[in-house]
Amino acid sequence: MGPILKMVAQRLALGLLTLFVVSLIIFLSVEMLPGDITEAILGQGATPETVAAFRRELGLDVPAHLRYLAWLGDIAQGDLGRSLASKRDIAELIGVRLNNTLFLAGLAAAIAVPLAVTLGLLAALYRNSWFDRGINLVTLSSISFPEFFIAYALIFLFAVTWDWFPSIVNVTPDTPFWERVYRCILPAVTLTLVTTAHMMRMTRAAIINLMASPYIEMARLKGLSSSRIIVRHALPNALSPIINVIAINLAYLVVGVVLVEVVFVYPGLGQLMIDSVSKRDIPVVQAACLIFAVTYILLNLLADILSILSNPRLLHPR
Amino acid sequence: MTTHDEMARLPAMGRIGRRDLIKGAAVLGAVGAAERMLGRPAQAAAPKKGGALKIAIGAGSTSDTFDPATFTDSYMQFVGFGCMRNCLTEIDNAGKLIGELAESWTASPDAKVWSFKIRKGVTFHDGKALTTEDVIDSINHHRGDDSKSPAKPLLAPITSLKSDGDAVVITLEAGNADLPYLLSDYHIAIMPSTGDGKVDWQSGNGTGGYAVKKFEPGVRAYLERNPNYWKTGRAHFDSIEVLSIIDVAARTNALTTGEIHLMDRCDLKTVHLLKRTKKVNIYEVTGSQHYTFPMITTQAPFDNNDVRLALKFAVNREEMVQKILRGYGKVGNDTPIAPSTSFYAELEQRTYDPDKAKFHLKKAGAEGLTLDLSAADAAFAGAVDAAVLYKEHAAKAGITINVIREPNDGYWSNVWMKKPWGACYWGGRPTADWMFSTAYEAGAAWNDTFWDNAKFNQLLTAARVELDEAKRAEMYKEMQTLVRDDGGVVVPMFANYVGAASDELAHDKMAGNWDLDGMKASERWWFA
Numbered sequence: 001m002g003p004i005l006k007m008v009a010q011r012l013a014l015g016l017l018t019l020f021v022v023s024l025i026i027f028l029s030v031e032m033l034p035g036d037i038t039e040a041i042l043g044q045g046a047t048p049e050t051v052a053a054f055r056r057e058l059g060l061d062v063p064a065h066l067r068y069l070a071w072l073g074d075i076a077q078g079d080l081g082r083s084l085a086s087k088r089d090i091a092e093l094i095g096v097r098l099n100n101t102l103f104l105a106g107l108a109a110a111i112a113v114p115l116a117v118t119l120g121l122l123a124a125l126y127r128n129s130w131f132d133r134g135i136n137l138v139t140l141s142s143i144s145f146p147e148f149f150i151a152y153a154l155i156f157l158f159a160v161t162w163d164w165f166p167s168i169v170n171v172t173p174d175t176p177f178w179e180r181v182y183r184c185i186l187p188a189v190t191l192t193l194v195t196t197a198h199m200m201r202m203t204r205a206a207i208i209n210l211m212a213s214p215y216i217e218m219a220r221l222k223g224l225s226s227s228r229i230i231v232r233h234a235l236p237n238a239l240s241p242i243i244n245v246i247a248i249n250l251a252y253l254v255v256g257v258v259l260v261e262v263v264f265v266y267p268g269l270g271q272l273m274i275d276s277v278s279k280r281d282i283p284v285v286q287a288a289c290l291i292f293a294v295t296y297i298l299l300n301l302l303a304d305i306l307s308i309l310s311n312p313r314l315l316h317p318r
Numbered sequence: 319m320t321t322h323d324e325m326a327r328l329p330a331m332g333r334i335g336r337r338d339l340i341k342g343a344a345v346l347g348a349v350g351a352a353e354r355m356l357g358r359p360a361q362a363a364a365p366k367k368g369g370a371l372k373i374a375i376g377a378g379s380t381s382d383t384f385d386p387a388t389f390t391d392s393y394m395q396f397v398g399f400g401c402m403r404n405c406l407t408e409i410d411n412a413g414k415l416i417g418e419l420a421e422s423w424t425a426s427p428d429a430k431v432w433s434f435k436i437r438k439g440v441t442f443h444d445g446k447a448l449t450t451e452d453v454i455d456s457i458n459h460h461r462g463d464d465s466k467s468p469a470k471p472l473l474a475p476i477t478s479l480k481s482d483g484d485a486v487v488i489t490l491e492a493g494n495a496d497l498p499y500l501l502s503d504y505h506i507a508i509m510p511s512t513g514d515g516k517v518d519w520q521s522g523n524g525t526g527g528y529a530v531k532k533f534e535p536g537v538r539a540y541l542e543r544n545p546n547y548w549k550t551g552r553a554h555f556d557s558i559e560v561l562s563i564i565d566v567a568a569r570t571n572a573l574t575t576g577e578i579h580l581m582d583r584c585d586l587k588t589v590h591l592l593k594r595t596k597k598v599n600i601y602e603v604t605g606s607q608h609y610t611f612p613m614i615t616t617q618a619p620f621d622n623n624d625v626r627l628a629l630k631f632a633v634n635r636e637e638m639v640q641k642i643l644r645g646y647g648k649v650g651n652d653t654p655i656a657p658s659t660s661f662y663a664e665l666e667q668r669t670y671d672p673d674k675a676k677f678h679l680k681k682a683g684a685e686g687l688t689l690d691l692s693a694a695d696a697a698f699a700g701a702v703d704a705a706v707l708y709k710e711h712a713a714k715a716g717i718t719i720n721v722i723r724e725p726n727d728g729y730w731s732n733v734w735m736k737k738p739w740g741a742c743y744w745g746g747r748p749t750a751d752w753m754f755s756t757a758y759e760a761g762a763a764w765n766d767t768f769w770d771n772a773k774f775n776q777l778l779t780a781a782r783v784e785l786d787e788a789k790r791a792e793m794y795k796e797m798q799t800l801v802r803d804d805g806g807v808v809v810p811m812f813a814n815y816v817g818a819a820s821d822e823l824a825h826d827k828m829a830g831n832w833d834l835d836g837m838k839a840s841e842r843w844w845f846a
């Protein structure tokens with residue numbers, strides 16, 4: 001385990017550096033957007049006088065680099081700060097939203113990952129059959145449509161026409177678990193449809209790639225059935241690329257679903273971030289971005305660790 | 319014919335809800351027996367208590383707070399002004415000013431010193447009794463150097479605020495006969511004082527019909543009926559859930575699938591399809607909301623009134639209303655005063671006339687004029703399309719307009735009042751003086767045309783203290799004529815408020831001062 005711990009430590013240190021760079025880029029780009037929070041919030045009601053009073057109140061009359069350093073100091077102590085717009089504690093503001101986002105991502109992943117891997121295995125098993133082509137056609141078509149189109153199509157069928165599921169996801173922190181699952185079904189299915197193809201294709205390709213290897217040939221000559229060859233012999237060696245693709249898709253389910261959130265009125269992190277960018281509420285944008293960056297870093301790290309565990313050769317690059 | 323007229327008049331008399339009218343019209347069409355509907359409105363019009371209302375509003379943001387000085391869109395307007403709190407005065411559904419937390423008021427003959435008698439026996443949600451101190455601190459919340467409230471300019475003329483027994487005495491630096499109207503503004507809500515000259519806005523404690531129980535900014539607010547509400551015959555729902563659903567398609571889906579009972583701002587492009595949905599009624603109210611194209615009159619070529627007139631003659635208002643508002647509106651006449659506003663004067667309607675436009679252009683020596691027109695849909699829904707339409711109309715008068723599509727983001731800070739000619743919208747104000755002093759008086763913070771007409775400014779100050787109604791009306795008529803013929807604004811259209819409600823909901827005639835029955839659907843509507 002020694003080399004793995006070392007790698008984890010290295011990667012975490014690099015991750016911290018990444019986070020720092022991300023926060024700097026976000027801060028600078030929000031600073032560069034025209035207008036600031038005072039003008040964004042006051043909107044048509046912004047007069048030079050009210051803007052000046054508001055800036056004083058928020059401490060925005062301080063130069064940008066000093067504000068960034070102050071923020072960095074707070075974050076180093078684990079304090080995300082307060083929203084400029086609502087003065088609410090950001091940790092509390094983001095907590096509920098992050099929970100919602102993770103719940104939806106988890107639900108979608110719970111459907112999509114087993115489905116995609118199973119379909120991928122079946123497609124590899126019956127490759128070039130009608131089944132294989134059919135699966136490819138369906139999953140590739142669903143990934144080709146924009147997700148909001150799929151979302152509206154599902155709403156039209158399952159909410160408006162048949163009235164099986166609600167068209168908007170009205171959940172609160174007190175909603176019971178199964179009620180919440182029921183209300184989240186349509187967005188979860190939408191996300192499943194847009195992520196399945198990627199994972200399914202990778203599973204299929206990775207396994208077919210191995211099918212030409214000598215040890216598979218050997219297994220076949222031993223007289224093993226093709227399903228046993230694929231599940232017991234090919235899959236363990238194909239895990240590494242599959243895990244990486246799954247990690248990328250999981251990260252997408254956390255950070256890239258704002259369109260689905262808008263269509264289903266789902267109170268997730270993406271919606272919060274859009275609101276905050278349009279209001280120039282920098283601390284909230286920063287906090288949300290950091291969470292997204294952490295998601296990517298951790299999921300990639302996890303994928304690498306799992307790949308190595310599934311294939312120890314990766315620890316000793318030649 | 320008479321039955322039809324009667325049906326149109328009944329809602330105006332408050333005898334019958336619009337819903338009944340629609341139902342009645344169906345009966346009338348099918349059976350042709352007007353008596354059937356005329357016989358039954360009495361019990362249908364009696365509001366019933368109970369039920370949990372769910373409403374979706376196409377606004378709201380994570381950055382919303384309970385501080386009325388930060389209210390900018392209809393979401394917090396509905397939650398704060400419509401449900402949680404009261405003002406000193408209220409504009410009722412007929413457009414009349416009535417007392418809310420102020421029982422009555424008196425003014426000195428020069429309209430400088432006003433005394434508002436505060437209603438007795440009113441309590442806040444936490445049981446605290448309403449006092450004059452609450453009123454004074456709530457008004458002061460918008461004054462002072464550190465105020466960032468949009469109501470600051472409205473209240474700037476106040477020189478002193480004093481308590482006198484159960485009355486609050488407001489002294490102005492110059493007379494203003496419309497002060498009671500101003501105090502119905504949704505920003506100037508009455509909140510409990512903390513005792514040190516400040517108010518407690520954080521808790522959301524108010525005197526309104528509903529007390530807030532849960533609030534997730536940008537997502538939902540959950541409010542329950544205030545059992546001690548002082549108004550009689552108002553606030554009928556047991557609870558109200560206000561959702562923020564910005565996406566209009568999601569809002570419409572939520573209504574058609576029964577997730578909500580009421581939504582504002584229908585998509586005008588698809589409202590004819592929504593109309594076909596069973597159990598959904600579309601409401602439409604002509605208010606004071608108008609869309610404008612303000613020109614900065616201090617910059618060439620807009621400093622020449624002939625150029626301004628040429629542009630005013632170079633737009634086909636009927637086509638704008640048909641194409642941009644899909645007929646859900648009324649043509650404008652280059653003044654911001656709507657028919658529902660006090661002292662509205664019926665002036666001759668300006669029409670599309672390319673020849674007259676050419677004439678004024680020639681007079682200004684600006685033939686072959688080329689102009690940039692900035693627009694973004696942040697200004698109003700369809701602003702870019704309206705600008706393109708304007709370009710087509712103006713081309714016939716020999717004016718070339720380059721439509722510049724600006725980003726929605728930052729439109730109000732970077733384009734409006736910065737670029738020489740652009741698109742804009744106004745929610746309108748209940749009185750002519752209020753509208754004029756907000757956006758047309760020289761030096762006003764939102765005078766988006768930078769218009770400075772000495773005669774107009776002088777009339778505006780004089781009319782404020784004129785207590786003779788006839789003389790005052792004459793003055794406002796002259797001001798409207800000045801804005802129309804000399805001002806820097808093109809007002810092509812007044813936009814109706816168009817929303818949709820489940821047929822389970824009932825209501826009286828709807829107010830036109832704001833959308834959603836003057837934002838008071840919360841306390842004026844009920845489940846039939």
